[in-house]
Amino acid sequence: MLPIWIGRAEATALALTLETAEMPRPMTHQLTADLLTAASTRVREVRIIRLVEPTFYAVLLLEGPGGPAEVDARPSDAVTLALVTGAPVMVDGELLDDARAVGWTEWHEYPITGAKLVSEVRRQYDEMAARLDRE
Template sequence: MKIRMVLHGIAMDPMSNSPVMLLKEVEGDRILPIWIGVLEATSIAAKLENIQFPRPLTHDLMKNIFESLGITIPKVEIVDLRDNTYYAVITVATGDKTLEIDSRPSDAIALALRLNAEIFVEEEVLKKSQLYSDTPVAEKQGEMVVTTEEEKEKLKEMLETLDPKLFKYKM
């Protein structure tokens, strides 16, 4: 089942000093945090803040190409979580043809914001995510990994009670 989400904001993880994209359920209160790269966070933040650059950023260029060719993006979906990596697809529609294009979640969201596409996350991804997982996950290459029920509760509480001042950009 696909769960409709919105971009809740971008925050900086105070522990790793990395940007975190926060997706929130439209008809619920679950939040899916996805750690993303600085360049992708910059692109998303530029759109959130309506910052115009003299030359188009990559996602703006893609938007311009799609619009020039009459291509629309009705939706983007976070479809899987494997080995601590999220997978997304961008649904591209042109004429009577619809394609699903493999994407990183941050790129999919950056395009969704620019092209007013809906955002969905597979229920299975929410179940697999570390925050909602019932099975412990081992630490991997220094990444923040939740391993016990107590740590999952702490992370959930931290995300739910984040001080809005920590949000660099929010919706």
């Protein structure tokens, strides 16, 4: 396990993807995947490559008409895009052996589950839609 801190918006996007939640419009990561597909490019692999405390770094390995490309990305965005596209997520072996990386946070202190987060996002979306309907 590699505990990576992410923001609430990133956690929401990741949870919605994990729960395969149906959204009325494409979320950013789905849009990104659709743009890559339109450009005949695929995400070959996501790699979590290093830790510069407290920040993890990732890259997207892409394959397209112009050949392979490597794109810098935040791990939260990279992992969510990997989930959307079905690409594998790899972690540098040395990083997994690094006690600083593996023990960076106590993940059990944050017990919110993906399903709970998705439920909250849906509730907020429904409330917003109801307010817009009344206006």
